[in-house]
Amino acid sequence: MSNRDRQLNKRRFLGFLFLCSLIFFTWLNHAPLMANIVTSQNTDISQQVEQGVKSYEAGDIWGAIETWQKALDAYKKANNAKNAAVVSENLARAYQQLGDTKEAIAFFNEAITYYSEAKDLRQVGRMLTDLAQTYNNQGQARKAISLLCSNKFDIKSDTKQPCESNSALQIALTNKDSRTEVAALGILGEALRLVGNYDLAIQYLEDAAKVKDSGYAILINNSLGNVHVNLGQLWYIRAKSAEQTNGNKAEEFQQNAIVNFTQAIKYFKISLELARKQNNSLSQLQALLNTIQVSYKSHDLNIIPNAAINSKIQEAISLIDRVPDSSTKAYGAIDLAMLPSDFKITSPITQCSKTGELGKLSNTEAIDILNKAIIVSKKIQNSRVESYTYGALGHFWECRGDELQALKYTQQALIAADQKLAAKDGLYLWEWQAGRILKKQNQEKESLEAYQRAFKILETIRSDIVTSTRDVQFDFRDVVQPLYRELAEFQLQQILQASVKSDSSKSGVSDALETIDSLKLAELQNYFGGDCIVNVLNPKRVDEIVDNNTAVLSSIIFDDKIALLLTLPPKVNQSGETLIYWVQADNKILQKSELQKQIKAFQKSLILGQGRPDGYDRTLAIQLYDLIIRPFVKDLKAAKIKTLVFVQDGFLRSIPMAALYDAKTQEYLIQQYAVGTTPSIRLTAPKSSDRHLEKALILGLTKAAIIDKQEFGALDYADKEIEAVKQVFPNSRFFIDTKFASETLRTELGNKNIFPIVHIVSHAQFGTIPEDTFIVTGNNSKLTINELEAALSNVRGQENALELLVLTACQTALGDDRATLGLAGVALQVGVKSAVASLWSVQDKSTALLVEEFYRNLKKPGMTKVEALRQAQIKMIKLTGEQSEFASPAFWSPFILIGNWV
Missing domain, CATH: 1.10.287 (Helix Hairpins)
Structure with missing residues (x-):
């Protein structure tokens, strides 16, 4: 029975999606217990427990639960903690088998309570370990870590940490329980993998491997392989990001990806060989599936030849019938059946090949394997597995254009998923799938309802x-x-x-x-x-948030077009209507690719405009104004709008809206409206506050720096900008060059100093992922966004604190939607009300002029932040004489206000 209910130790929120999950076993034996029952007290009750074990072994899980529940009630009534603990543990295992995690957790907690009463600490440690794994399965890795080691565990640390005396790992060590020790170490390693601390995960997994005669070599190698897959994937994404932000690191990052993917393959190979020696078909299937999964994630790197991949697939197919019936067998069968022929598909349960090619398996093979998975799911009475199997069959037929078959199986998946909501995560997948299928059948009402439920x-x-x-x-x-x-x-x-x-x-x-x-x-x-x-989160609607002079323009990008939605304030919007417009040119809907091309050209012209005496070509600025703003001009004027807040989508986040140009009035958009931006209206609280802007914390870097072999040039006019801020806020504290370090920020804010403004004059890079998002500090060091958040969190909630974060030399991965997303979300992430940041680095004394004017405006009574920035930008536009070149939007338009615009 030890293999019977071993299942995928991975949250299934994306439902067994092969290319989004890694397969590995549970670490402890899940067989029901009988031997530990003390029979002298009541033979009848012990016979009930034994009958439950027999029912479980026969596959009658619900019968076992019913019998054990009666026995548990009797043991509770008799105050028999030892036997109540055993039966509670059995019930937890049974509910795990059924996929009912909520009940499983409840009974594991009961078992822990009763084992504690019986002073059986060894079993307490084992139950804590099992419970931790259950939380891991649900994606609650932090909860697992607290049970295994400590609720004060620093998941971002790169070193191992002491565990609390009542933790699973420490109990195992104290009681010299090597079996639980290696399990706890292994699950802790997996939990750390789930939260993204791969280096520390490897340390704990290697500790698990050092435990003598543990018998867990297959599992440990499997888990180490999983960590290296994640590392490989992370390095690969960083390589793609570096191609845009730091080209000289792209090759190095890609090589790191290859090294980690290759190491993962080696670990899975060791696991497979050990499984073969032990004739363990389940472990063999696991290792094969993980190897196949690596091949998909690393396919562009050509690490595993296609012939080798196909060989592994065929070997896995031949193993299916030999694997004991379990949820792992069913999920493995589904993963094999849904393998796409197109290596670019990352979600085979929601995507279909655009080329029309079949999957890796033939139709006959795939249907046969999926039918076997259905038989297994019914046999083990796991509605969750049954739901996913039917859902996979539905998607199989959806991709092959048979809507009737697809809808039939999808509806069966919905029925199975809805049993006690055991597969709530799958429920949204199948409602979504039903919506897609119904739409193809032109059943729009039913389709929309399914989409809305999903x-x-x-x-x-x-x-x-x-x-x-x-x-x-x-x-x-x-x-x-x-x-x-x-x-x-x-x-x-x-x-x-x-x-x-x-x-x-x-x-x-x-x-x-x-x-x-x-x-x-x-x-x-x-x-x-x-x-x-x-x-x-702000629970209010858009029209409830904005004032009478503010409108919100939201954009959303679809596959072939872009929608704009203008929400006007309540005074002119009493009917509750929002204006909707598809971006058009010459009365035809403009293709997404065409608008993206124009925006890239516009942004490029602005950046190059810094070095051109004649400024930049306004043609693109006029075209974009006509596409995005012109359709709403009459409505904005009628509503007497003064502030226009943008909630942009995708590549539209990279456009400096202030620089759009109205050819009819010969004005920039910033001359017509104050322009703000927020990544999400529900994350914005536009409230005016009694600001006491008396001082700022100024951090700056004037010298050139090298970070990760990337050169960041000296900011020649940084000292002038710093001096300008000091002129406005003479009581400020400032730390320049070598004095600017992450420790400085922590120390200054940790002393409970009130700094309404944190002004940073340094290169700030925003990449595809947070790992490539940082601020350059002195001594060739960097301040990551996580470190910035940790430092600023020291003063959250203090009165008059954290009004504004200003970053004046930013650099985003141009053309990368996620990089601009990071820039847009920086204020929210670090916990300030608003941020002013530049879409690209403006390395000139013009920044000092703009910053000084912005701050002087901000100190004026009743002046909003967005209006203070507007007035500063307008002043730049009107510059004459020697400073006239700074009138070009190349110098002032990159600066955007993010978050609370009031």
Whole structure:
């Protein structure tokens, strides 16, 4: 029975998705217990326990649960803690087998309580270890770490840490329980992998390997392989990011990816060889599937030849019938059946090959394997596994154009998933799938309803998905984001087809805005890999947040077009309508690729404009104004709008809206409106405050620096900018060059000093992922965004603190949507109300002029932040004489206000 209910030790929020998950076993024996029952007290009850064991072994899980529950009630009544502990443990295992994690956790906790009462500390340690693994399976790695070692465990540390006396690992060490020790170390390593601390994960897994005669060599090698897969994936993404931000590091990062992927393959090979020697078919299947998975993730690097991949696939197929019935067998069968022929597909359960090619397996092979998985799921009575199997069959037929078959199996998946919501994470997948299929059948009403149900379910579990394991974060664009975009497009199309005066249309606009904003929130959470952003959610609607002089222009990018939604303030929007417009040129919807091309050219012209005496060509600025702003000009004027807040999507985040040019009035947009930006309207609280701007913390770097072999040039006019800030705030504290370090920031803020403004004059790089996002400090060092957040968190909540963070020499990965997402979210992530940052580095004395004017404006009574920046930019536009070159938007437009614009 030890292999019976070994299952995938990976949260299944993306439902067994082969290319988004890594397969590995549980670490402890999950067989039901009988031997430890003390029979002298009541033979009848002990016979009930034995009958439950027999039912379990026969596959009658519900029968076993019913019998054990009666026995547990009797033991509780008799105050028999020892036997109650054993039966509670059995019940926990049974519910695990059924996929009911909530009940499993409850009974593991009961078992811990009763074993503690019986003073059986060894079993307490084992139950804590099992419970930790259960939390790991659900993606709650931090909870697992607290049970295994300490609730004060620093998950970002690079060194091992002491464990508390009541933790699973320490109990195992104290009781010399090597079996639990290696299991706890292994699960701790896996938990650290899930939170992204790969180096520390390797340390604990290597410690597990040192435990003599543990019998866990297969598992340890498997887990080490998983960590190196994640490392390889991380390095590969960093290599792609470096191609845009730091080209001389791209090759090095790619080589690191190859090294880690290769190391992962070696570990899986060792695991496979050991499994073969032990004739362990389940372990063999696991190692093969993991090897195949590496081949998909690293395919562009040509590490594993296609012939070798196909050989592993065929070997795995031949093993399926020999593997004991379990959820692992079923999931493994699904993974094999859904293997795509297209290596670019990262989510085979939601994507179909655009080439029309079949999967790696023939139709006959895939259907046969999926039918076997259904038989297994019914035999082990696991509705969760059953749901995923039917869902996979539904998607199989969806990709092959048979909507009737696809819908039939998808509906069966929904029925199975809804049993006690055991597969709530799968429920959103199958509702989404049903929506896609129904739409193809032109059943638009039913399709939209299915999409909306999927959206509501996803919203309840979104934080767990997008902030979970790093490998899931990597594939967010392919496995989560499309649902939001498809639903938003569907909603907008429905609105435009309906009467603009109908109640359903008004409701649809509100729903569409909610969908769009939820997408922006999900993207932010995914980028930063944390849930702290969620803590500042504003529950109000857009029209409830803005004042009477403010409008919000939201954009959303679809596959072939872009939508703009303008929300006007309540005084002119009493009907509750939002204006919707598809970006058009010459009365034809403009293709996404065409607009993206124009924006890149516009941005490039602005950057190059810094070095041109004649400034830049306004043609593109005029074209973009006509595409984005012109459709709403009459409405904005009628509403007497003064502030225009943008909630941009994708590549639109990289455009400095202030520089768009109205050829009719011969004005820049900033001359018409104060321009603000926020990554998500629900993450913004536009409240005016009684600002006491008396001083700032000024941090600066004037000298050239080298970070990760990347050269950052000297900021020749940084000293002038610093002096300008000091002129406005004479009571400021400043730390320049070698005195500017991450420790400086922590120390200054840690002393409870009140600095409403933190002004940083240094290169700030925003990359595709947070690892490539940092601020350059003195001594060729860097301040990561996580370190910045940790330092600023010291003064959160203090009165008049953290009004504004200013970064005046930023650099984003141009053309990279995620890099600009990081820039847009920096204020929210580090916990300040607003941020001023530049879309690219402006290395000139013009910055000092703009900054000084901005701060002087900000100190004026009643002046909002966004208006203070506007007035500073307008003053730059009007410069004459020797400073006239700075009138070009190349110098002032990159500076944007993020967050609270008031």
